[in-house]
Amino acid sequence: MTAPTKIALITGGSRGIGAATARVLAHQGYRICINYRDNLQAATVLQQELLAICEHVVIKQADVAQESEVVELFEYIDEHLGTITALVNNAGILKQQCRLQDLTAERINEVLLTNVTGSFLCAREAVKRMSTALGGQGGAIVNVSSAASYTGAPQEYVDYAASKGAMDSMTKGLSLEVAAEGIRVNSVRPGCIYTDMHADGGEAGRVDRLAPLIPMQRGGQPEEVANAIAWLLSDEASYATGTFIDLAGGR
Ligand code: NAP
Numbered sequence: 001m002t003a004p005t006k007i008a009l010i011t012g013g014s015r016g017i018g019a020a021t022a023r024v025l026a027h028q029g030y031r032i033c034i035n036y037r038d039n040l041q042a043a044t045v046l047q048q049e050l051l052a053i054c055e056h057v058v059i060k061q062a063d064v065a066q067e068s069e070v071v072e073l074f075e076y077i078d079e080h081l082g083t084i085t086a087l088v089n090n091a092g093i094l095k096q097q098c099r100l101q102d103l104t105a106e107r108i109n110e111v112l113l114t115n116v117t118g119s120f121l122c123a124r125e126a127v128k129r130m131s132t133a134l135g136g137q138g139g140a141i142v143n144v145s146s147a148a149s150y151t152g153a154p155q156e157y158v159d160y161a162a163s164k165g166a167m168d169s170m171t172k173g174l175s176l177e178v179a180a181e182g183i184r185v186n187s188v189r190p191g192c193i194y195t196d197m198h199a200d201g202g203e204a205g206r207v208d209r210l211a212p213l214i215p216m217q218r219g220g221q222p223e224e225v226a227n228a229i230a231w232l233l234s235d236e237a238s239y240a241t242g243t244f245i246d247l248a249g250g251r
Contacts, residue, residue, distance in 0.1 A: 001135060004085070004137065005031060005082055005085070006025075006028070006029060006030040006031065006085050006189070007030065007031045007032075007033075007077065007081045007082050007083065007084050007085050007086065007089065008025050008030045008031070008032050008033070008084070008087070008088065008233070009033045009035060009073070009074075009077055009084055009086070009087050009122070009126075010022050010025070010032065010033070010034060010035065010084070010085075010088040010090055010220055011031075011035045011064050011087075011089055011090050011091035011118070011122055012035065012036065012064075012090045012091030012092065012100055013032075013034035013036065013043075013048045013088070013090065014034055014035075014036035014039055014043035014046055014059070014196040015032075015036075015039065015091060015195070015196060016031045016193075016195030016196060016197060016222055017144060017190065017193060017195060017222045017225045017226060017229075018034075018088070018090040018091070018144075019034075019042075019046050019222070020221075020222035020223045020225065020226035021056075021088055021090065021160045021222075021226040021229050021230065022034055022046060022050060022224075023049075023050065023223075023226065024226045024227060024229075024230045025086075025230060025233075026050040026053050026054035026057065027053060027071050027072045028230060028234075029054070029056075030054070030086065031054075031055075031056035031081045031082065032050065032054060032056065032057045032058070032060045032081075033057075033058050033059070033076070033077050033080075033081060034046060034047060034050075034057065034058070034060070034075075035061075035062055035064070035073060035091065036059065036060075036061060037061065037062070037063050037091070040059075040061065043059040044059065045059075046059075046169060046211060047059045049186050055243045056081055058076070058077075058080050058081060059141075060073055060076050060077075060228045062132065063114075063118075064091045064114060064118030064121065064122060064225060065110075065113040065117060065118045066117070067121055070118070070121040070122055070125060071123075073122075073205065074122075074126075074129070075124040080130075083087070083122065083129050083130075083136070083137070083138070084126055084129050084130065084139065085130070085138075085139040085140070086139060086140050086141075086142075086233045087123065087126040087139070087140075087141045087142070088141075088142050088144065088229055088233070089118075089119040089122050089123060089141065089142065089143045089144060089167075090144040090229075091114065091118055091119075092114065092144065092146075092163075092197075093110070093111060093114045093115065093158070093160075093197075093200065094111065094157045094160040094197060094198075094200055094201050095107055095110070095111060095157060095159070095200065095201065096201060096202045097155070097156045097157060097201045097202050097203060098156075098157070099155060100158045100159075103158075103159055107159065108159045111157075111159045111160055111163050112162075112163050112166070114201035115160070115163035115164065115166075115167065116163050116166045116167065116170075119143060119167055120170060120184060122193060122244075123141055123143075123170065123174055123185075126139065126141055126172070126183075127178055127181075127183060130178075130181075130182065130183050131181040131182065131183060132182040132208070133181045133183055134181075136181075136182070137182065138181070138182025139182070139183050139184075140183065140184045140185075140186070140232065140233045140237075141174070141183065141184070141186070142185075142187065142229045142232045142233055143167050143168075143170065143185070143186070143187040143188075144166045144187070144188055144190070144225075144229070145167045145168055145171070145188065145189045145241055145244070145251050146160070146164040146189055146190060146191075147189050147191040147246060147248040148160055148161035148164050149161060149164035149165045149167070149168050149189060150189070151251070153181070155166060156201065156251075157201060158199065164189075167187070168187060168189075168244065169188065170176065170186040171185055171242065171244070172242050175241045175242035176242060179241055179242075184232075184237070184238075184241040185241055185242065186232040186237070186240055186241060186242070186243050186244070186245070187243070187244045187245070188225055188228050188229055188232070188244070188245045188246075188247055188249045189244055189245070189246045189248065190220060190225045190248060191208065191214065191219075191220060191246075191247065191248025191249055191251050192207040192210050192211070192214065192220065192248070192249075193207070193219060193220045193221065193222055193224075193247075194207050194219050194220070194221060194222065195222060201215060207219035214247035214248070214249040214250065214251055215249055215250025215251065216250050217249075217250045218249060219249075220247060220248070225247050228245045228247055232245065
């Protein structure tokens with residue numbers, strides 16, 4: 001009997017942790033959709049790299065904060081790859097470091113819209129296609145949360161931390177909602193990982209500054225997160241749902 005086709009969407013898959021995850025899944029034989037928001041060049045370069053090891057790799061621009069674009073993204077996957085079996089809710093943003101007293105409603109809403117609403121919308125579209133109660137074949141979802149959900153990210157971005165706290169609640173609630181419908185929902189919570197994201201907070205060297213404070217005395221690499229995501233998606237994690245893997249060097 002041939003194994004069922006594994007089809008993955010990685011939101012924000014063009015750079016950082018998402019790109020590392022795409023590489024791991026490509027080596028594992030998935031068909032892959034790399035979603036991105038702005039940077040077409042990064043997505044294209046990664047697509048070309050992965051096509052050397054994987055026959056089916058598509059890239060699709062969509063802002064996960066926009067409901068209509070999320071719907072289009074999933075329809076694009078239906079058409080070009082087949083029915084999704086794995087969702088990595090990875091797209092996420094943070095803004096300039098500051099204290100809560102300096103946050104504006106506009107900024108808070110922007111962070112929540114991408115990190116929380118975007119993840120909910122993608123999970124919704126995935127569940128519609130995966131749920132055995134709705135005629136689907138099951139699947140797995142991994143939410144990329146953050147250690148910030150339990151540290152709170154004081155003096156940096158409490159809004160971002162709170163968005164990850166919301167994702168953690170979603171992981172738990174959704175995992176229970178669909179546990180008997182063939183869908184597993186889990187989460188990874190990375191600590192300080194070497195990606196471009198820290199520059200968006202105004203401190204490109206943040207990981208090196210914090211490394212001495214991390215029990216393992218170093219920052220993490222995107223691949224160290226990607227491997228955990230791939231494991232949670234895999235059949236090796238077949239009895240795991242509603243769980244969190246902290247990848248934060250002991251924090
Ligand atoms: P990154 O290097 O900044 O990459 C972000 C990716 O997300 C890019 O592909 C970007 O697309 C995409 N993106 C951003 N907003 C989007 C939107 N609205 N719709 C669709 N795609 C969007 O980030 P990263 O560090 O790899 O972070 C990935 C995830 O890990 C995030 O959820 C983040 O919160 C989480 N995380 C990161 C760390 C860390 O230390 N790096 C720690 C804990 C958790 P473009 O290329 O088009 O801009």
